[in-house]
Amino acid sequence: MNRRLLLAGAAAGIAAARTAPAQTAATPETQAPGFYRFKVGDFTVTTVHDGFVLRANPLEGLVTNAPAAEVQAVLEGAALPVRGLMNPYIVTFVETGRGLVAFDAGTGAGQMAPGTGLLPRNMAAAGLRPEDVTLVAISHFHGDHITGLTTRENQPFFPNAEVAVPAAEWAWWSDTANEARSPQFQRGNFANTARRFAPLRARMRIFEAEAEVAPGIRAIATPGHTPGHCAFHIASGREQFFVTADAAGRPELFLRQPGWHSVFDFGGAMAVESRRRLFGRIAAERARMAAYHFPFPGTGYILEETGGFRFVPADWSSVV
């Protein structure tokens, strides 16, 4: 299967449906739309699939502080492939009754790697219109989280939304003096930050860590993955929910071994500290969560187990 996905991703670059003619007349080779919906108190949450990329060889360079043999053992122990590991992108929407909040903006249609940019199509399937989004709460400024703020033509994708950004994140990536102090392969973030926010400055709001960004929604400082990375806590009635963003990548790796550093982490040690604190809290409170790069639909619960954590996907339900 992974060979197939690799080929599909590399060749056609369309993560939607195989373009080859269907093998028989009876079964179309199309996938179900990529959204999933559930309630948190009076709020309605929708996680929406924005596509995926495959990392051809996750043993090479993904984990920067463990030998390949250890990574391989953890992958195999989780029934994951050692070639062609999927990295999905998932944007979470929360309807609060006062507005529709998007958590991050996706990769942007046709702007990043083949296989990404499915958000507009899957939002449409979910009955979510870009013009209905009232707030985009940004966790951090990596390209796969902010590129979707604007189109290829640099028009706002969410035409009516305010955009709330973490103060520490804005401070870092809007100041090119920090470029030399950033990891080599993250330096493109400075230009992308300038480009994406240029048409949005009038509707941009900078929030401090722990601030309430909307009624019932509070930022949680979780620095390390980037200098100002924030997760979010959502509360409605007696229910709560966490949007963990990139506090952990694939859970089979970075929750099972929370001490591992990801190549995508700006500061590995600080990322580990934030990760342990956030997921320890979610596990202790037996709270529901959603993450940006967990297996779609990306929402479930966290168990603490020896040496780390385990992600337990929530039961899929036909009843919202």
Add this chain to the structure above:
Amino acid sequence: MNRRLLLAGAAAGIAAARTAPAQTAATPETQAPGFYRFKVGDFTVTTVHDGFVLRANPLEGLVTNAPAAEVQAVLEGAALPVRGLMNPYIVTFVETGRGLVAFDAGTGAGQMAPGTGLLPRNMAAAGLRPEDVTLVAISHFHGDHITGLTTRENQPFFPNAEVAVPAAEWAWWSDTANEARSPQFQRGNFANTARRFAPLRARMRIFEAEAEVAPGIRAIATPGHTPGHCAFHIASGREQFFVTADAAGRPELFLRQPGWHSVFDFGGAMAVESRRRLFGRIAAERARMAAYHFPFPGTGYILEETGGFRFVPADWSSVV
């Protein structure tokens, strides 16, 4: 959430969408269609959600050979609720290029508990038409697997399909002399078997255990859950896939503790033996599988771990 599902199931009885008016205009309270598609070699597999019921108190009577405290500990260790455990129904379809094979027939629209009977609607969403099904391969004769063979009016739901049934299963449930030797609450299966197969006798085929029921599809005798329960092995090219049917119920209980007897098992000890053998094989071969009552979409891999097994859902992919 479970209280909500319990109320939803008990009251409206519609597992589709909340009938209450949407809370706001922006987000419809509808769920994504319940199907998921992937390839096994040249075959195209679709798992289709037929709804669910909630077991109000899984601590009472579900596991017949373990104390409630142990069941509670295992539920909590799997982040599952100790009230309102979901039992989903999933029909797997395999397009072989020579025909479309359904594995079991579902609960039948409007024929069993509220919240079930979603198969016709989700088949339509998946682009699968009942008239395109060429074969229904039956694992066993429990009501939630054969009731959907015919409509409320007792017309065949799959109008052009042959129906293949395990010989040992047919022998048991078609002979009312066995009624007194069956568990009390399974005695209704005799009347239901007679009713469902009456209009299908001309197109019924009885297969022996280990027989090839269609090219590339072989039955695996896994008795215990019922006297003639069969799983299925599917092979195409270099890939293989198992349909495990009811060799195990919820994996967090009956794979984690494969020695547990389910109240739904006809013969607990024999069910345990079949379960260990089947899932041991799937784990050893690192093969993909789908089950009837695992969390939807119900397909993934099996890991052997101390004392039992663990189900690892396959990554959801937008590429079929």
